[in-house]
Amino acid sequence: MASFKETLQTLGEVVSERFESLSAKLKQRLHYDEPIQIVPYASYGNQQRIKISGRALEDKGIEQRKDEESLWQNLAQAYQRFESDEIPNLQLKLHFQGQSLEVLTNQEGYFEASLPVSDLTAGGLWYDYQVEVPAQERLSAPCQAVTGKVQIPCPQCDFGIISDIDDTIMVTNATSTLSMMRLTFLRSPASRLPFAGVNTFYQALTQSGAVPRPIFYVSSSPWNLYDFLEEFMELNHIPLGTLFLRDFGLHTLKASHHDHKSTYIHQIMDTYPQLSFILIGDSGQHDPEVYSEIVTQRPQQVKAIYIRDVSTKESRDSEILRLAEQTREHHIDLCLVKTTSEAATHAVERGYIPASVLDQLKTAQEPPHAEQTRVESIINA
Structure with a gap:
């Protein structure tokens, strides 16, 4: 029999997922007015395939590299990070070494895909991939493509x-x-x-x-x-x-x-x-x-x-x-x-x-x- 804590967690998950689903559907009907932020994660792969991942979020405008920020600025930015607004079911197009693949973000805004590897630089480790946001009805404003990194170790790596x-x-x-x-x-x-x-x-x-x-x-x-x-x-x-x-x-x-x-x-x-x-x-x-x-x-x-x-x-x-x-x-x-x-x-x-x-x-x-x-x-x- 499930414990009270497990039951409470399960109930919380259901309520959270229902709320997020309804919120996403409402935003999709009204279109997204907020700028979109595509976060391409530093990914990885081997000599045969790479695994690319990242996330689509509403851009909170979190600024980088402020060496002297107040406590309240730090607290506000921390809140913005944890109170992220994910963009589910967003169409994306991934590009790597002349290959392309279309994917959809999941309910939490994450995307993940695997692509074959064809041409690698001798002695190299890091390679670029691109994430494009094609025009789609749900978006009220265009979004620029972003570049991510993927590491592929050489066979000679010890x-x-x-x-x-x-x-x-x-x-x-x-x-x-x-x-x-x-x-x-x-x-x-x-x-x-x-x-x-x-x-x-x-x-x-x-x-x-x-x-x-x-x-x-x-x-x-x-x-x-x-x-x-x-x-x-x-x-x-x-x-x-x-x-x-x-x-x-x-x-x-x-x-x-x-x-x-x-x-x-x-x-x-x-x-x-x-x-x-x-x-x-x-x-x-x-x-x-x-x-x-x-x-x-x-x-x-x-x-x-x-x-x-x-x-x-x-x-x-x-x-x-x-x-x-x-x-x-x-x-x-x-x-x-x-x-x-x-x-x-x-x-x-x-x-x-x-x-x-x-x-x-x-x-x-x-x-x-x-x-x-x-x-x-x-x-x-």
Whole structure:
């Protein structure tokens, strides 16, 4: 028998879906007067096919790259991101390497398509694709085509990287719900902090091979934060990669952090069965458990695991060290590290990156923490 919580979630999903459906039908009858924003996600593929995805939304006019924004501006933009107005059943036309494919967005405004690959540049990694919005009766104004990126690793690539985001590359304090919400809603991408040396380490991992190595970011953050995370990475010179996030809605309450990450990691590894990966995460949630489980299931596709120690509990460290013993049975190191330099040292020892990276990391320092606003101080009190 379903629990009260499960019944309530199911009821909430039905009500939410009915409301969104009615709202979409009403807008379709009245035509869309708001500007449309097509968000092409950084996508991925192999030598045979690519998988393109993105989303169609009403343009909220969220401006980028404001280094000095007020708390209220940040809060307003956070609200606009989470109160997104999706555009369902919108006709789109995708273009890649002279091929075209027509698709419709789903009820949440997402689109997804697969296209064959024909002509690739030797030694290349990133390629362009275009998303066009054909003229259609429901639109009251034209919409310009946009260009997205898709990464296709070369056959000569030696390995890839799969990384978490929160508390792995970006200081989030995900173990504290209140602190995490404060940082998410009251800070801009320019004021969010990366961990020291992350950009140097990740650049070395992706660029130190004979050909560029692909990187994938698998996070439990919602898709509504895609532009936020993309801008944060660009501002902090963290390599572009394909993001795998979660849909924001009542139905996602049923999906666990563990299942979400595991599903996407398997999907990535299925796409590149001949490629092995370095897995990077943190000790705050379930990354060590997810990654060690992947090692048990697909040891040939894991080179090493780096876990940033963000937990203050000794019992948590002991749990992770026990998992490290299990992965060592498969001759795979799970390294619990306090700093980026510790992970880089192991990577140098294994020949994944050059030793010169360690000299660069010696000068890497944690960026100065932005002063708390009055409202943030009250929240933290």
